[in-house]
Amino acid sequence: MKSTKTKLLLGILVSSLFVYLAFRKIHVEEMLHAFGQLNCWYLLPALLFVFLSLWIRAVRWGYFLRPIKRVNLKALF
Incomplete structure (x- = not known):
């Protein structure tokens, strides 16, 4: 069975990949402007x-x- 550190590192890497894929086309300036209009x-x-x-x-x-x-x-x- 894999060690706890390996599982944690793998989980962080997979999560980071999906966060990147989800937000890669988001423009930060537009998002901040939208939050300002909230x-x-x-x-x-x-x-x-x-x-x-x-x-x-x-x-x-x-x-x-x-x-x-x-x-x-x-x-x-």
């Missing part, structure tokens, strides 16, 4: 819905696991 007020409801969704998932998993063992909602979240 209306941050739209992020607040989006973040609220993300955390609400995560909370609902945690509650659902609590109901699924209840017959086996009661798990604290904090541990599920």
